[in-house]
Amino acid sequence: MEPLLSVQDIVKRFGGLTAVDHVSMDVFPGEVIGLVGDNGAGKSTLIKIVSGVYQADEGQIYFDGRLVHIARPSDARDMGIETIYQDLALAGNLSVSANIFLGREVKRNYLGGLVRMLDEKRMLSESQRVLDQLEIRIPAMMQKIENLSGGQRQAVAIARAIFWNARLMIMDEPTNNLGVTEQRKVLDLIRRLRDQGVPVILISHTMHDVFAVSDRIVVLHRGRKVAEKRTTETDPEEIVQYMIGLRDDTRPTQ
Ligand SMILES: Nc1ncnc2c1ncn2[C@@H]1O[C@H](COP(=O)(O)OP(=O)(O)O)[C@@H](O)[C@H]1O
Ligand SMILES: [Mg+2]
DSSP states (O other), X not given: OOOSEEEEEEEEEXXXXXXXXXXEEEEOTTOEEEEEOSTTSSHHHHHHHHTTSSOOSEEEEEEXXXXXXXXXXXXXXXXXXXXXXXXXXXXXXXXXXXXXTTXXXXXXXXXXXXXEEEOHHHHHHHHHXXXXXXXXXXXXXXXXXXXXXXXXXXXXXXXXXXXXXXXXXXXXXXXXXXXXXXXXXXHHHHHHHHHTTOXXXXXXXXXXXXXXXXXXXXXXETXXXXXXXXXXXXXXXXXXXXXXXXXXXXXXXX
16 A cells, blocks of 8 residues: 655754654555654654645655645645644634635625625535534534634534545644543544544644554654554553653664
């Protein structure tokens, strides 16, 4: 099987600091990758390169087997790479369906084009369809986002990405600031995405979440990839040892 995403030998420097240091990683269809590491390990910088926020200083990115140049976030989105950050970029004063369509509202012609109006009915039914597909239940679709819980907002952000045909989902600390029940729902959503063939890169410092949903775990330490393990072949203690620099698979054994 071909990887959907392959990053090779990526380097990113900020002044004298090497935030990402020759990192390579593959993501295959239908798998969840846990991307872990201590604060400052380079996780967010690496995914910002994939999502077009930063440009790598060195290295290549392949998507669908082709060398790609991701110069800006819209390049990534056009390919189907959707990234959900902690601040979800939802509009609090708008409804659920308006948020799913944010910036891409469906317009319909009335009176032979004299009046163009948002087709709210269609936005509502399409929003409902994508929420149903993900088994997300939101009682009142016309409710403003600001009245929803953190987990429901997270679900709307995921639904929006899916609606616009995400082929790869990247989530940076998605369960931060959520209650336990809501954390579980987000983890369920990640599993459902995987089952529908959409691979997920999950950044989390919560070992429980990573072990609950990931198929593979990639550990960064000071910008370097120090381990890559099948989740079934490691355990949280071992991963923490890689995270804090006690273990390093790139170090020659004495
Ligand atoms: N825009 C930036 N300018 C300068 N340094 C940065 C910038 N973004 C991140 N860094 C630095 O790069 C390193 C990696 O950061 P980051 O990727 O955010 O780590 P993580 O997400 O693993 O906590 C850190 O030392 C951080 O201070
Ligand atoms: Mg980060």
